[in-house]
Amino acid sequence: MNDGQQSLLLSSSSRFSPPQGVKLSYGTAGFRADASLLPSTVYRVGILAALRSLKTGSIIGLMITASHNKVSDNGVKIADPNGGMLSQHWEPFADALANAPSPQHLLLLINEFVGKEGILMDGVSQAEVLLGRDTRPSGDALLEAARQFHGDKCGGLGAVFMDMLKTLMMLLKAWFLKYLQLPLWLDLFAFSHYDNNTVGVVGAVATDMGILTTPQLHWMVRARNKGMQASEQDYFEQLSSSFRCLKDLIPAEKSKFDGLNNKVIVDGSNGVGGVKLKVLGSLLNALVIEVRNSSEDGGVLNDGVGADYVQKEKVAPHGFGSKDAGIRCASLDGDADRLVYFIVPPESSGRIDLVDGDKILSLFAVFIREQLSFLNENEGIKNSHQARLGVVQTAYANGASTNYLKQLGLEVNFTPTGVKYLHEKAAEFDIGIYFEANGHGTVLFSESFVGWLETRTKEISSGSNGLSSGSEGKKAALRLLAVSKLINQAVGDALSGLLLVEVILQYMGWSIHRWNELYHDLPSRQLKVKVADRNAVITANAETVVVSPPGLQEAINAETGKYHQGRCFVRPSGTEDVVRVYAEASTQEAADTLANSVAKLVDQFLGLGSS
Ligand code: G16
Structure with a gap:
């Protein structure tokens, strides 16, 4: 990134501080949490979307939704160029961005990643991101956070206006530099570097597609x-x-x-x-x-x-x-x-x-x-x-x-x-x-x-x-x-x-x-168990076996063995702060009992000490 881009990034990210004491993870389908915790995450995913677009030379989607979660939650996820989910290869970067403690850390992470991935941020290559949101009341404000890093697609009169504004700003910038020698003001004029119809840190254009599924x-x-x-x-x-x-x-x-x-x-x-x-x-x-x-x-x-x-x-x-x-x-x-x-x-x-x-x-x-x-x-x-x-x-x-x-x-x-x-x-x-x-x-x-x-x-x-x-x-x-x-x-x-x-x-x-x-x-039952740290559950074999904490899988096996056609597994949810329990057996009563017994085991191994 050039100096103008870096200073614009630092100033805009300082308005979106990450929540204290919360570790966010890209999870099963993007970041999800109580909506009040998300503005900084959504702002940063907006940056990631622009970088992904520059890297792939394609249009990227950014959706503000928490799908099945309660209304006070919200979330954000990326649609890759083929319309599918974000490449898993980029998820660790998404996690690191969301959890960067300060604008300086954020800048460092971005510079490192841009270098490693060979992403061209010359202000000429243009990124395009389509934004969507569902009907959640928090969606509008979060969408604004997502587009901070981007310019708006601006045609017709808007483009003419932007051209005039840009020219004016360039003149003002030259005047400030010449007569007042105030380089700090450069930040304000950073957008004058960018393409005709867009303003944005790296020439990223965001198009708001409105309320969508x-x-x-x-x-x-x-x-x-x-x-x-x-x-x-x-x-x-x-x-x-x-x-x-x-x-x-x-x-x-x-x-x-x-x-x-x-x-x-x-x-x-x-x-x-x-x-x-x-x-x-x-x-x-x-x-x-x-x-x-x-x-x-x-x-x-x-x-x-x-x-x-x-x-x-x-x-x-x-x-x-x-x-x-x-x-x-x-x-x-x-x-x-x-x-x-x-x-x-x-x-x-x-x-x-x-x-x-x-x-x-x-x-x-x-x-x-x-x-x-x-x-x-x-x-x-x-x-x-x-x-x-x-x-x-x-x-x-x-x-x-x-x-x-x-x-x-x-x-x-x-x-x-x-x-x-x-x-x-x-x-x-x-x-x-x-x-x-x-x-x-x-x-x-x-x-x-x-x-x-x-x-x-x-x-x-x-x-x-x-x-x-x-x-x-x-x-x-x-x-x-x-x-x-x-x-x-x-x-x-x-x-x-x-x-x-x-x-x-x-x-x-x-x-x-x-x-x-x-x-x-087959009769089945699903339950949720609130635990101290759901990520303490590590699974293998398409989530059918618990690898950690030690001893939990053996205890589940012993319980499941008591039921005809019994099958049971536990896994940490990627969208809610719970461990999920699934049980199947030959009767509904048996499936219910098995699920409840295994939920108790989860609580004993990882719980909040309630049983
Ligand atoms: C998302 C994912 C689904 C997953 C579901 C529950 O669905 O897209 O693949 O089954 O979360 O995931 P977990 O059990 O990890 O919480 P949605 O509809 O909420 O986007």
């Missing part, structure tokens, strides 16, 4: 870097047109299935997803989407509502009850990157039948496997491509779902919790389906397979491969291509996931009950 921002970053149109309207247009395409490819006899209605009721978690889903729903005529708990209803974000609550507690969210018995219901989380379905039984007293991320994965797997078999059976398709289909789960996947997927003949892979791990693994396949039980997941298509599908579907249209126009092989290729456009290729996306579930159910002619019968979940 997290997956929308990831989608926009990916689309922009691929040179595609990437407005919110483009997002809605791509999803709705792909949905319509898939709907038109449903065989007539299947769409007449009368056990299925075309209505779904969605709990929006009082977050950003409900409003966006209403817009999307208005573009579709083959599906009726009723949204409850949208952010316009005045309810509290993630409080007794939302995918996390529904999945963990297995109860109906606020506003749902026995009046909804038999209707397909779904729930999003606060930033709409998770989706679960549920059924309210007629006499429910609040309990629901959960149709979780594992079942969404299974539904997608059944459909895609069928389309691939249509392709492979069709000799009219030249150079048939044996697409590799793989699925990815975490230790939270219900054991019954894993057995079911294996019985389908699928390759099932496991990674630690966190979309960043699942996504990376799924990207190894031609079609990789990944889902966490909590409803976070998507279907990835390799570029080579999409290219192959595009070529085949063009050949089919021109008749050059001899396929009859109505053949299942042709339709399968068109369906898979439409799925690759509908389902978010950047990250798990509840809105696109919901449309894919809905159109597959219509294609299959399945009710939600029929879908839920694919297999029967």
Whole structure:
């Protein structure tokens, strides 16, 4: 960095002091904490985003959200050029930046990192960052912190005004230097170094994309870097047109299935997803989407509502009850990157039948496997491509779902919790389906397979491969291509996931009950334990084994061994200050007892001394 850049950085960072006595970590999905602790972290992640953009020569996303956490929390995470999560290679730098005790330390860290990574900060290379936030009340102020390091994209009259201001400042600067010899004032004029339409320390431009779902921002970053149109309207247009395409490819006899209605009721978690889903729903005529708990209803974000609550507690969210018995219901989380379905039984007293991320994965797997078999059976398709289909789960996947997927003949892979791990693994396949039980997941298509599908579907249209126009092989290729456009290729996306579930159910002619019968979940229970230091728990083997503290895993094993079909693991959360406990057994009572016993063990080994 040149002197002007350094002094501007020092002066702006001194306005964002890090909180005392708090150690922040990039965690499972970015930094998360009580919003009052975050301004300095968000300011510093703004710097990281600009550096990442300079390093990659691409557009980077910065999202202010704490997703499923309570409303008083907030968070910040980065979307990499492909729309995925920040490269794990940069996470230690993110941690170091967030925890640097003073502006001088911060400057030192940045200079070191910039040198090590060979990042060019010449004020000519330009960084571009897209900013988004969810509906949390603290989002606006945090977004301002994120853009301190950046200039605004400034066109038209704004650009003319900036030009005039810049010229004026340069004249003033020359005058100050010549007559008053006050080099300190240089700080104020540092921005006169920068490019026409931008002001910012390294020529970084920030574009505020407004209130968005997290997956929308990831989608926009990916689309922009691929040179595609990437407005919110483009997002809605791509999803709705792909949905319509898939709907038109449903065989007539299947769409007449009368056990299925075309209505779904969605709990929006009082977050950003409900409003966006209403817009999307208005573009579709083959599906009726009723949204409850949208952010316009005045309810509290993630409080007794939302995918996390529904999945963990297995109860109906606020506003749902026995009046909804038999209707397909779904729930999003606060930033709409998770989706679960549920059924309210007629006499429910609040309990629901959960149709979780594992079942969404299974539904997608059944459909895609069928389309691939249509392709492979069709000799009219030249150079048939044996697409590799793989699925990815975490230790939270219900054991019954894993057995079911294996019985389908699928390759099932496991990674630690966190979309960043699942996504990376799924990207190894031609079609990789990944889902966490909590409803976070998507279907990835390799570029080579999409290219192959595009070529085949063009050949089919021109008749050059001899396929009859109505053949299942042709339709399968068109369906898979439409799925690759509908389902978010950047990250798990509840809105696109919901449309894919809905159109597959219509294609299959399945009710939600029929879908839920694919297999029967083993009873399970999840608990949270507050401990003195959750990072004292170190795990291995995709989080199934505790390595530290010594003796805890042996104690868990001894407890688990007492239960038929017992399975249990513990891991530190990366988004909340707790240790999570997951237990599975042959009865609900047994799963509950096992989870409670292991929670007590965690407390004994690491707790606050409460038991
Ligand atoms: C984030 C991650 C998910 C993870 C979840 C819970 O979800 O993106 O991959 O499953 O946190 O993580 P942990 O158990 O470590 O707290 P979200 O929807 O909150 O962004």
